[in-house]
Amino acid sequence: MWRVVVSLRAGSQCWGRAMSTGQVSATALAVRLSPAARSLFDEPLHIAVCGLGPRQRVTLRASLRDEGGELFQASARYQAGDDGELDLARCPALPGGSFCGLEPTGLLWALQPQQPFRRLVKRDVRTPFLLELEVLEGHGDPPGRLLARAQHERAFLRDGMRRVPVRDGRIRATLFLPPGNGPFPGVIDLYGAGGGLSEYRACLLANYGFAVLALAFYSYEDLPKEMEELHLEYFEEAINYMLQHTQVKGPGIGLLGISKGGDLCISMASFLKGITATAVINGSIANVGAVLRYKNVTIPPLGANLKRIKVNESGIADIVDVLNNPLEGPDRKSLIPLEKAECPFLFIVGQDDHNWKSEFFAIEGSKRLQAHGKEKPEIVCYPGAGHYIEPPFFPMCAASMHVLVGKPVVWGGQPKAHCEAQIDAWQRIQAFFCKHLMGTPSGTSSKL
The missing domain is CATH 2.60.40.2240 (Acyl-CoA thioester hydrolase/BAAT N-terminal domain)
Structure with a gap:
């Protein structure tokens, strides 16, 4: 590792x-x-x-x-x-x-x-x-x-950047294409449990020569309003859209996700074809927050115990201990079979993440990959960085409303250390995709 x-x-x-x-x-x-x-x-x-x-x-x-x-x-x-x-x-x-x-x-x-x-x-x-x-x-x-x-x-948009709204089949997304004729290395970008369509990270990444699809998966237009059940067929449709696009350089694409978007990226890499590289920012190796389905497979969400919420004197909740351990008991059913993935992984970890135990998830994911003879993932840990590791110069968010918890939660991090982590992580993400997106995708069919 x-x-x-x-x-x-x-x-x-x-x-x-x-x-x-x-x-x-x-x-x-x-x-x-x-x-x-x-x-x-x-x-x-x-x-x-x-x-x-x-x-x-x-x-x-x-x-x-x-x-x-x-x-x-x-x-x-x-x-x-x-x-x-x-x-x-x-x-x-x-x-x-x-x-x-x-x-x-x-x-x-x-x-x-x-x-x-x-x-x-x-x-x-x-x-x-x-x-x-x-x-x-x-x-x-x-x-x-x-x-x-x-x-x-x-x-946010470099001169000549193309912003293309995508309404193709069920897909609700925005594609950002750099200036020039292309084709360009392709990336699908996913945000977390807040829902909607977040474009700003995809847009900024596209400025550096990537074709980036910012993909919504709930609470946007005619997509489901609540994150109760997610189907990987929707994300598979987005992958196929990118692979068939004339401006996207094949034969595979990259995935970038933060928080809930991170475990969705791991699930996509584990079950779907055409994935060449997966970068996860403070993600989980267990399915979190909603039932996940793909064909005849169902992965339940990781269990949680709300009694483990700690509330400080300001009334802000600390939820870092709420989720159960996915390595124990019935919660093992929530584990994503990332050992099925055949692409390299980059795990970006804020060691002061108070949303969940991101470092634990990354290390256990690495152990599981290596135990199955898969490539060692790159894990980059940042002391003093919290949950929302964003592109450079977004100010650290210490606490805000959590859509699933229904109250303000602390996200962790120290402002200066968090800023430095964002600058470094942004460069590592770009380098990771530059290195791997010119290769051959793993597999030619779904892994089921």
Whole structure:
């Protein structure tokens, strides 16, 4: 088993040639950003301020509103250099803000909602988020008068990217195709138990040369409203759609899933043909939350004991111990037969995941694969990372509503460590698919 424990700092960021100046105040202060006016959301942003007084103390504040109007903010206290320059790549933040120390992208990853239990997501990837950066006088609480301001677009679609709604048979999805003639390596992207259609990760991944299908599986349009019973034939239809698409490079595709989407990806790789690589983010090797059916096979959901929920003084539930052990008793029936899979696996694990025991699932999955003579999976563990390991620079969500539990739950993670995990995991996922999606798919028929 290849098991890597990662504890990384985000890499240093470089100045681009293009520079932009924000709105300049009467004192000729300016916010300088690189890239200039627009960048992809998963790209770092270089921030600097020029025109300050020697060793002048200022507070920098970043603000972003989601599509529902919810405000996310972060702030940090700084002191300019002797020359009046303040470059976040060289100047450490002082104590008293959202973070301290040398954190060039801290104003991005430290964004937090003003209202509790909100997670930053992007509903419409065709429009960017608008990030506002302000320079405020002093280190007061609240800080002093506004000295300078700049705005920057954080986009999701690279120029030339094609977004294609898919309504083919039962499939409800969106296909993202990179610029150019193709064909491109194909990936199906699945999110978790929240339902609906999440496009933003698929869109960002497609920017790097993949044809990515963001696939809904319940609570979207005419799909079932509740996640009570799932049929792998639906996911098989999506695989066949991708394999038959002229812009998708065969002979096999990759799977990417987080949380419930992770165990669905494992199930697809275990039963269905045409899968060349499977990447799972904080997933389970047992079927969770709904009955799973494929032909004459039925896998019941893993049992749970709600009495094991722990509620903290703020009324937030910790559900990490709720699920039963799938290696014991009747719950063994919920295990997904991943030993049937013939593709390589990548398991991304947040070691502070409080949704369920992701590291346990990954290690036990590795043992089972190896016991059946299958290829050793790659397991990458991130200390301090929680459940929602998203693309880079999505702020960590500490707690939010859980659709199945019906109350706010804690997801785990420490903001800085979680951010660093997201940056590293994003690169590993891309490298994993680049390595494996040019091979031959395992098998030519279903494994039943």
